[in-house]
Amino acid sequence: MKKLIGSIALSLAMIFAAGAASAADKLKIGFIYVGPIGDHGWSYQHDQGRLAIEKELGDKVETVFVEKVAEGPDAERAIERLARQGAGLIFTTSFGFMNPTLKVAKRFPKVKFEHATGFKRSKNVATYNARFYEGRYIIGQIAAKMSKSGVAGYIASFPIPEVVMGINSFILGAQTINPNFKLKVIWVNSWFDPGKEADAAKVLIGQGADIVTQHTDSTAPLQIAADKGALGFGQASDMIKFAPKAQLTSIVDNWAPYYVRRTKAVLDGSWKSSNAWDGLAQGTVEMAAYTNMPSDVAAMAKKTQAMITSGKLHPFTGPLYKQDGSLALADGKVMDDGTLSGMNWYVKGVDGDLPK
């Protein structure tokens, strides 16, 4: 059925493509999404980026998208079809599309490809990601301020550097407020399993956490927090309508500035393969409104946000200690991006072992 919907979407895309063929001077931009655009998380935010391109560049471009594309061989077919239809720029927006994107890119050297969160590039494949850990430092500080029990719960997906650096950044932020702040982590081994995420949230709250945060994609943990009188944070998009009384803020992915910039680069011929890792400063990471907290906490959060945005503060600044107490980063040093993107250890203060 998924495939059927996918192929309907594709054939629709082809009809639209045929209809617009007369306006050949337009740049056609294709998008491949892993989820439905109505997921109110990851894919939804990418689609907002697509809409921003249309709004900004209007009649110079034309966009098509295919949603719910499974990672794997299906993805290669979907990407190739977009390329065959004459797309000049294709965004593939999930980690698992990495190899299919590179394969298709080899066959279509004139088409530009942009792959989200990957690490393999080529002449016509660029990669991009966002510094979500900057937002996690801020929510860590808020958590430490707002928690009465001094314990927060963290629902994690997979032990990859992206997730580990988020956990570390959260606890480092919290420690600036309360050096004894405790963090309990549950790994659910899934990006998206609302039932299991909800169970994990209940268990964490049962063990004394009064703040719940997650690096998984559903709204379930936040809803459980609201239900049990705890507080929480949204993920990927503003989830305030799911928990109006419990969401403190949300780390929002805003791909629009990057998407518009790259589209303009293709239009004026200056596009080059590159690796973009943007954060608060470029507007790729945004914080939703600071709600359900006293004004002094909100003021503190805004101040931290401004300091990170202006580059005065980097969450990973020495001295940093690993969980076992050994020195990881000398006093005053700022961690370089290479070390950061390969992070596979907890900082001091996180409870439990990191799964290998």
Add this chain to the structure above:
Amino acid sequence: MGALEAVILTIITASTPLLLAAIGELVTERSGVLNLGVEGMMIMGAVCGFATAYTSGSAMLGVAAGLLAGVVMSMLFAFLTQTLMTSQVATGLSLTLLGLGLSGLIGEAFTGLPGVKLTVLDIPFLSDIPFIGPILFGHDILVYASLAIPLGVAYVLFRTRLGLIITAVGGNHHSAHALGYNVIRVRYGCIAFGGACSGLAGAYLSLAYTPQWIENMSSGRGWIALALVVFSTWLPKRLMIGAYLFGTVWIMGLYVQALGVAIPAQLLSSLPYLVTIVALIIISGNKTLTKVNTPACIGQPFAPER
């Protein structure tokens, strides 16, 4: 709220959908029909329950719609396997695939919307007793239904004439037919009951467990329910124990992780399945127990001789 209380409450919510779906399948199998479409009926119950509750604003209407969706799906199965005599295994598998796909299509418009939560039945005074109150009297109607239905099924199966007829149809459909019972009609009824229970299990997922609609949100719970029926050797009370054992191991896995005990998270995640497999092996080792209760005609089509 104490830690123990919280754990028990979480175990109850995790076990309820499994128990609901499994007790329906138990009755279906008792009548000699193997319906592998539990997952498909469950997910249809979830999407129809959510859609109805969201549109009407009433969670109870959602529960009714979930039940109905399960029955409609099961009647499709019954028509194909009982009237048209198709293979039960193949039809059941396609029912699961159909349910997963169709629910995605219906649910397209409902993804990412805040749901309507099934309210807790507050019993004055009793719900306010510390510890015992929330554990015994602080649930929604489906939790109570999940406990009442197996007890009711146990009574009907072993204490009533209807129960004997169902067992006879499942045990030897030719003899039951010779005695004058309408085998096909009894099976239609048992399949419908199974569909209704699976639909309720689905409605529990989208209205109480996590009140929202997400594609494929049953994530394999229908298959666990099927395994639990075998685990219970088709005995309702044992099924209740089985469902709660699974729910307990599932939640304890998360609990132990949050305590920071050094057991690999991946092992803890797979523990409920391992425990179920081990239990199945131990039980199938006891031949007499299995033989006495296995419906002898399970999976076999019945064509009345004229």
